[in-house]
Amino acid sequence: MKPEGASAAAADAALAEARASGLRLILRMQEMTERRTVVADGRVDRERISRTAGLGVHVFTEDGAVGFASVDDLRPEAVVAAVQQAGLLARATSPRRAPQRDPLHSLAGASALGASALGASALGASALGASALSARRRCERIAQPAQPSDAARRLADAQQLLAALNVGADRTVRTSLQAIDERWRIVRSDGCDVCFDTSRVAVRHELGGRIDGRAVRAGAHLAGDASTDLLDEQSAGRLAVRLRRAANDAVAAASAPPPREGSYRLVLNHALAKGLAHEAIGHLCETDVDGSVLMRGGRLRLGEQLARGTVSIVDGPLPGDFVQQPVSANGIERQTVRLIDRGVLTAGLGDLFSAEQAGAPVTGACRASSYRDRPTPRMTNIRIEVAGALPLDADPEGLTPDDVLRAVRQHGLIDRSSPTLYLAGYRGGQAHPRRGDFVFGADAAYDLSDGGRPLGPASFSGLAERALAAIRAGIGPLCTDAIGSCGKDGSAVSSSGGSHALLVLDADPDLVVTAAP
Amino acid sequence: MIVADALAAYLDQRPPCDGQRVAGWRFEVAERTALRIGIRDSQLGGPYEGPGIARWLAGLLELHWSDGRLTRAQADRQALADPPSALAEWRSAALVPRHGALPPLPGPSVPPAVQTFDPSVSQAVYDEPARALGLLAQLGEDAGRSGAARVDAVLRVTVGRHAVRSSAGFVAGWDETAFSLQLWADELGSASYERRSWPSPADRDRLCVEATEQAHRLRVEVPVPTPAGGVLFAPAAVDALIGRFLLPNLNGRTIREGRSLFAQTDLDQRQRVLRDDLSLLVDTTLPFEMATAPCSPEGVRAGRVALIADGRLCRPLVDVEESQALGLPPTPRPRGRPFALLECAAPALTWDQALQALGHGVVVRALPGLHTQAVRRASYALVTPDAEAVVGGAVVGRCAVRLAGSLIDHVSQASSRVVRVSGVLGPGLLVFDGVGVTPA
Numbered sequence: 001m002k003p004e005g006a007s008a009a010a011a012d013a014a015l016a017e018a019r020a021s022g023l024r025l026i027l028r029m030q031e032m033t034e035r036r037t038v039v040a041d042g043r044v045d046r047e048r049i050s051r052t053a054g055l056g057v058h059v060f061t062e063d064g065a066v067g068f069a070s071v072d073d074l075r076p077e078a079v080v081a082a083v084q085q086a087g088l089l090a091r092a093t094s095p096r097r098a099p100q101r102d103p104l105h106s107l108a109g110a111s112a113l114g115a116s117a118l119g120a121s122a123l124g125a126s127a128l129g130a131s132a133l134s135a136r137r138r139c140e141r142i143a144q145p146a147q148p149s150d151a152a153r154r155l156a157d158a159q160q161l162l163a164a165l166n167v168g169a170d171r172t173v174r175t176s177l178q179a180i181d182e183r184w185r186i187v188r189s190d191g192c193d194v195c196f197d198t199s200r201v202a203v204r205h206e207l208g209g210r211i212d213g214r215a216v217r218a219g220a221h222l223a224g225d226a227s228t229d230l231l232d233e234q235s236a237g238r239l240a241v242r243l244r245r246a247a248n249d250a251v252a253a254a255s256a257p258p259p260r261e262g263s264y265r266l267v268l269n270h271a272l273a274k275g276l277a278h279e280a281i282g283h284l285c286e287t288d289v290d291g292s293v294l295m296r297g298g299r300l301r302l303g304e305q306l307a308r309g310t311v312s313i314v315d316g317p318l319p320g321d322f323v324q325q326p327v328s329a330n331g332i333e334r335q336t337v338r339l340i341d342r343g344v345l346t347a348g349l350g351d352l353f354s355a356e357q358a359g360a361p362v363t364g365a366c367r368a369s370s371y372r373d374r375p376t377p378r379m380t381n382i383r384i385e386v387a388g389a390l391p392l393d394a395d396p397e398g399l400t401p402d403d404v405l406r407a408v409r410q411h412g413l414i415d416r417s418s419p420t421l422y423l424a425g426y427r428g429g430q431a432h433p434r435r436g437d438f439v440f441g442a443d444a445a446y447d448l449s450d451g452g453r454p455l456g457p458a459s460f461s462g463l464a465e466r467a468l469a470a471i472r473a474g475i476g477p478l479c480t481d482a483i484g485s486c487g488k489d490g491s492a493v494s495s496s497g498g499s500h501a502l503l504v505l506d507a508d509p510d511l512v513v514t515a516a517p
Numbered sequence: 518m519i520v521a522d523a524l525a526a527y528l529d530q531r532p533p534c535d536g537q538r539v540a541g542w543r544f545e546v547a548e549r550t551a552l553r554i555g556i557r558d559s560q561l562g563g564p565y566e567g568p569g570i571a572r573w574l575a576g577l578l579e580l581h582w583s584d585g586r587l588t589r590a591q592a593d594r595q596a597l598a599d600p601p602s603a604l605a606e607w608r609s610a611a612l613v614p615r616h617g618a619l620p621p622l623p624g625p626s627v628p629p630a631v632q633t634f635d636p637s638v639s640q641a642v643y644d645e646p647a648r649a650l651g652l653l654a655q656l657g658e659d660a661g662r663s664g665a666a667r668v669d670a671v672l673r674v675t676v677g678r679h680a681v682r683s684s685a686g687f688v689a690g691w692d693e694t695a696f697s698l699q700l701w702a703d704e705l706g707s708a709s710y711e712r713r714s715w716p717s718p719a720d721r722d723r724l725c726v727e728a729t730e731q732a733h734r735l736r737v738e739v740p741v742p743t744p745a746g747g748v749l750f751a752p753a754a755v756d757a758l759i760g761r762f763l764l765p766n767l768n769g770r771t772i773r774e775g776r777s778l779f780a781q782t783d784l785d786q787r788q789r790v791l792r793d794d795l796s797l798l799v800d801t802t803l804p805f806e807m808a809t810a811p812c813s814p815e816g817v818r819a820g821r822v823a824l825i826a827d828g829r830l831c832r833p834l835v836d837v838e839e840s841q842a843l844g845l846p847p848t849p850r851p852r853g854r855p856f857a858l859l860e861c862a863a864p865a866l867t868w869d870q871a872l873q874a875l876g877h878g879v880v881v882r883a884l885p886g887l888h889t890q891a892v893r894r895a896s897y898a899l900v901t902p903d904a905e906a907v908v909g910g911a912v913v914g915r916c917a918v919r920l921a922g923s924l925i926d927h928v929s930q931a932s933s934r935v936v937r938v939s940g941v942l943g944p945g946l947l948v949f950d951g952v953g954v955t956p957a
């Protein structure tokens with residue numbers, strides 16, 4: 001399948017100019033249309049469309065200097081000017097840098113890894129060009145089963161299922177549909193030319209109210225790739241179940257005493273476990289983070305036992321997932337990587353530019369939010385898998401604190417030496433890879449050592465390595481559809497992941513729960 | 518701007534779509550060129566931080582249709598260059614206005630003259646990129662000479678041309694520049710500069726000294742001072758607290774819908790929310806600040822307004838549509854920092870005076886995890902791994918602390934003091950009462 005139209009002419013112009021200028025090049029073309037519909041308390045509150053299209057060129061000189069240029073104009077003359085500017089900028093840094101290893105080496109390595117196996121048809125990707133399915137039509141297919149008003153009506157219908165949820169006074173429900181139609185084409189000087197689709201869709205309910213003067217807020221989402229229908233009745237029912245669970249947590253936390261600061265055995269729901277995997281482990285394995293605590297002397301500590309032999313942490317795209325990226329922003333096939341395999345650090349998230357230095361293979365981990373960004377190693381779907389996970393006799397979608405208590409008791413996981421807390425509702429988090437510390441927020445906590453007594457919102461903070469070592473058990477099936485947005489280096493990309501429905505961590509003095517307001 | 522002229526001419530034809538016509542419109546179109554370069558591990562450039570230039574055109578449109586519906590859309594170069602190709606898509610996103618009636622469009626008006634353009638920044642983007650590279654390289658060398666074994670930095674320089682127009686006759690156009698620089702020393706100390714003008718030699722010296730001295734102070738790990746008498750929040754931390762807890766709660770729509778910390782009655786009764794010598798303002802006229810522009814994308818003129826005056830709620834942040842519902846004038850909208858200014862009628866302390874007044878306690882420059890804290894409660898409980906321990910009025914090293922408190926409480930306490938830092942617009946805050954500090 002040959003790319004046609006404006007994108008083909010732009011790519012040809014860029015490659016020709018790079019050749020003429022003695023540059024090697026990676027070209028990234030992006031076309032994206034995002035449609036966001038928000039229904040607030042039954043009526044359409046917002047309907048917005050945004051479009052982005054353009055290309056970025058990453059050029060390399062013979063002595064290893066690097067330049068970058070991007071433009072939202074695909075006319076050949078604009079693309080040629082961009083390549084020239086990138087080349088000039090790259091050469092301007094040459095006198096100020098120690099000569100680097102020839103980047104052609106990296107590109108050649110990448111070619112061997114991927115380019116020959118990455119024909120567009122081999123990946124099932126489509127050409128990005130005038131003759132391809134237009135962004136607008138694709139967006140309609142995702143976001144609008146019939147008309148925009150129909151999508152809005154179905155969002156309003158989905159809100160009807162929430163009528164029984166009581167969050168006190170000033171009740172508001174907002175439901176948003178985000179449909180992103182996005183395609184990329186990556187072209188390199190070494191002949192690699194590949195297109196891929198990262199279209200995705202998400203629906204989210206946000207419920208707010210006030211109980212005894214205290215704000216109560218609960219949210220739930222469903223997400224998937226472009227083929228996912230999130231507006232059907234089944235999805236609406238599933239989303240309502242998730243929101244009910246979140247609302248119950250928020251209501252319980254609103255009037256509950258705060259958790260006492262301390263170290264606890266912890267039971268995390270899968271969204272919090274995704275936060276732990278993403279922030280506290282995944283970022284530490286990205287090969288461009290040269291001072292990560294999981295590195296020594298700039299190299300990943302591969303081969304070191306960091307967790308129990310039952311614990312594995314895996315990153316890679318999953319079929320139907322919200323974060324679907326089959327090919328890296330450098331045109332290399334994205335691999336599914338077992339970062340931690342049976343407790344041992346076995347791999348990193350490696351890209352062309354830093355994997356070798358980190359002592360890890362290139363895994364096609366590079367991602368970019370926009371054609372204007374310089375790509376870096378990023379996660380896609382990251383999940384914590386525990387071998388021999390324990391059974392869960394409840395539906396993970398509507399898991400109640402009583403279900404959790406019953407499961408933890410059934411498996412003898414109530415800690416007799418320290419209290420056991422269940423944390424639910426991921427509020428977001430942050431980690432510092434070079435220090436290895438992290439902090440997360442949870443909407444609610446329950447004291448499982450005291451019959452599941454509700455407690456207020458909690459913060460969970462500590463050291464990533466200690467958290468890894470503390471993972472004791474998984475309960476229930478893998479739930480990998482928690483989503484978020486990763487803001488590494490100021491560039492936001494979608495992220496997803498999870499773990500078993502419940503993840504159990506041992507108490508550790510370096511893992512602390514405190515009250516969160 | 519040719520694109521703006523062509524778009525306005527097209528929309529003035531009241532183009533039809535889906536049986537309706539464009540009956541009114543406003544838009545902002547901006548064309549920008551940005552240069553970025555970084556230092557990573559003391560090396561200029563490289564695959565992640567190599568110099569790069571980006572050029573793009575973007576627009577924000579509001580279309581009013583003959584059936585009373587409203588479209589808001591972001592448009593890229595392709596749509597702006599060929600609006601007929603995008604019209605059906607824009608029509609498909611039309612909705613009934615939030616309050617029933619279409620919001621008013623800005624009429625003929627001359628926006629105030631404000632300083633947004635520094636020709637030396639523009640020159641560095643278009644003609645002399647080597648000047649920006651040279652400045653960054655020099656800064657890296659200076660930081661190295663000041664003791665930093667590792668230097669990281671990112672510099673961004675942007676030039677833009679803006680046009681805001683409406684079918685009711687509003688026409689504004691201006692050039693703007695931006696210069697931002699972040700510098701890290703040994704991955705411990707950091708400093709930043711973000712304005713619309715090229716940094717002065719004094720600004721560059723401040724960046725270098727601030728980052729390297731902070732790194733030096735943080736190399737030594739010490740216990741949390743006991744008893745910790747208080748917390749000195751640096752301006753960046755105060756800015757983050759205001760951005761997290763005050764501004765979202767001052768949004769007019771949020772208040773009207775009961776989703777704010779403040780109720781409509783609080784606003785109506787001008788409830789006291791800060792100490793009476795403190796005010797919170799929005800100002801989009803400050804020379805060369807990122808907040809500054811002649812008008813908002815909605816055509817709201819630049820200005821300076823108090824949201825909280827003398828400690829009392831004064832007016833909320835409202836856009837044009839919400840201003841109709843609340844019967845209030847729309848608020849100027851900052852385009853960048855400062856998003857709000859905390860001002861104090863009482864004399865402020867200098868940084869050194871604040872350290873002396875603190876005696877034993879901690880300095881907090883950053884609040885990791887602040888975004889996980891509930892906006893509507895204004896209180897927080899956070900771990901700060903890089904607090905600076907202060908003993909006898911001097912910083913003695915780094916300590917990790919757990920902090921707990923409430924911004925509203927901090928700015929209500931009689932004992933709290935506003936602190937001014939030379940070369941920094943926003944204030945710091947010295948808090949003695951109502952803040953918990955424990956070892957982490």
